[in-house]
Amino acid sequence: MKTVKKASAAPAPRSQESRGPVTMHDVAALAGVSRATVSKYFNDREGLKADTLARIERACRELDYVPDPHAVSLVRGRSRIVGVILPVISEPFFAEALRAIEEKARALGMEVIIQCSYNDPAAEAAALMTMRSMKVAGVVLTAVASRNNLDLLLRLEQEMRIVYLDSYVHEDCNYVMNDNRQSMAMLTRYLLGRGHTPAYLGAPPVAHPSPEERRAGYLEAMAEAGMAPHFVPAGAQPSWDFEAFGFRHVLDWLAGGAWKRAGVTALACGTDRLAIGAMSACRRFGLEPGKDLAIVGHDDLPISAYLHPPLTTFRQDVAAIGVAAMECLQAQLDGAGAAPYRKRFTGGLVPRDSA
């Protein structure tokens, strides 16, 4: 006996109105077609009469039916979910990148699942395993600075798409990021062009390889000019409290006095948040930032234009980077798995009064 337990063996209109979830069955019944045809409607519209199409569409709207994503994912073995793994959401760069990713994902009809690693390799590994079990369509990953999970990542890249955001872990991986070397070199040249002797303050080691690249950009520009580089000594302690990090180390550095003897007149900072800490340290030390010591940042936070003095900085195109990450996933989903997708973005220098 098959129909003993459930009396819905044949497509029959629901007896109750809006009882339980609506299924393809109900849509088929209302549209007067078979389940198979409705399925076709959602997957391969080719070879369906316009009339049938319209009837199904109408039925869907009437019942406000949407295919159950879990059932689809189960049978397909893939979901329409992209996983995003970031060190931390509340850092402005990542928040904005996530925003752009989410917007683009929606346009592609995908959902976004987010996890934070807090720069902890174990948390990163756990997040990756979760994404795998969810059979995500792809993963956008900002790898932890230590790159401890290289082996795991190499293995996972075999079975799912991974795009690295503002990071990479090996040759041949997909990544999207700002051209940090170029942008920091540009800022440094700008300072040099205005007759300054710039020192450099790098970010704490919570990211990779952006800080190294920015530092390299500074070095490159200094070498070009035939000048010796100067660095603000900074601890190797990971921290996301960039302002405090900048404040503390710049204050110590100013107090040390070596900068004065070396004729340093400007300070290039790895990020705006560091620059804000640095400006505060200047004042504490009795110097007027932008006058006694020129300062530049990197990233152009929304507030940077309203600081005192307004901060000269570099605007990277975060939204474009986020969108590109999604485009990478999409591209590699439908087709080409061949060449790795890599994109370097440039932004523009934003001159303001701090330098």
Next chain:
Amino acid sequence: MKTVKKASAAPAPRSQESRGPVTMHDVAALAGVSRATVSKYFNDREGLKADTLARIERACRELDYVPDPHAVSLVRGRSRIVGVILPVISEPFFAEALRAIEEKARALGMEVIIQCSYNDPAAEAAALMTMRSMKVAGVVLTAVASRNNLDLLLRLEQEMRIVYLDSYVHEDCNYVMNDNRQSMAMLTRYLLGRGHTPAYLGAPPVAHPSPEERRAGYLEAMAEAGMAPHFVPAGAQPSWDFEAFGFRHVLDWLAGGAWKRAGVTALACGTDRLAIGAMSACRRFGLEPGKDLAIVGHDDLPISAYLHPPLTTFRQDVAAIGVAAMECLQAQLDGAGAAPYRKRFTGGLVPRDSA
């Protein structure tokens, strides 16, 4: 004939190593138990011998097996996903709230799906329908300011848990938020206590009801002191560019001169970002913020302590608010559907040099 198509009628070890996804079947075979027992292991551990438990656990680890979340969601009719719908991610308050939500969700073994409404009712409605189709365990929602979707929300609350974050749309709904009336009253009293006559600058209408509450707090404190309130006239145009909003309107207001005639000596701003714009406007107008005009903000951004002058503000406990949202969902999942879950949080005034 049943076993014609597939030869795995009886639990038999996988022939190939690591071919296709691992299923409960494989775990059962390796552990030498039946499928039903493995299922019990994941759901109702009661009545399983310690020995069996250990064998299954070992098998899971060996195969690194995790139950397919889609299959589970399908059969259960519920997923372990919570949906988060925010006006925008990149606003620091929301970014931090999302971070806290994600952290707490992970601790509860749930995933977080994010969508932005950009304060658009249609986008909010679409996001809600998506969450419904995903059969989420619950939704954390910051409702759009216009509250256009009230009917939809009332309907959806019947079939799924919704907690409102920093917003609410009707009596009896669950919500978690800062006590904005109290916090702004506290800031205003602080200014009054120092002999100031404070005016007020509210945020653009992109949120509800926090701005109204803060305004009410200002009014309350002024009334208490028997003083007439003063407002910076501000447009009703929605915008997330708070600094620009604050800058523009404060500059116009200062230029108007009415503040001077009214003896205003301080400005309370609805958020730190507004205060930053306001400080910039002061300088443009030739006033020294913190000296010629006292300024306070609200929210205590990471940078606020490093501004010039450091900004007096109010720190709301964003992380606690996010965590509470998740606790609400959890509480209502296992049990009580009775009383609405509402929580008001308080933070603390952070006195600094700007006032």
Next chain:
DNA sequence: ACAATGGGTTCGTCTTCAGGT
């Protein structure tokens, strides 16, 4: 009575395939 078994059914969809009009 306790632990575990194995079989069957269900969730909602995709997919295929042999027909039917």
Next chain:
DNA sequence: CACCTGAAGACGAACCCATTG
């Protein structure tokens, strides 16, 4: 031939039940 139907098997796990050691 072009379009559609009907039936049936997967997908992976949960839940139920009647048995068995």
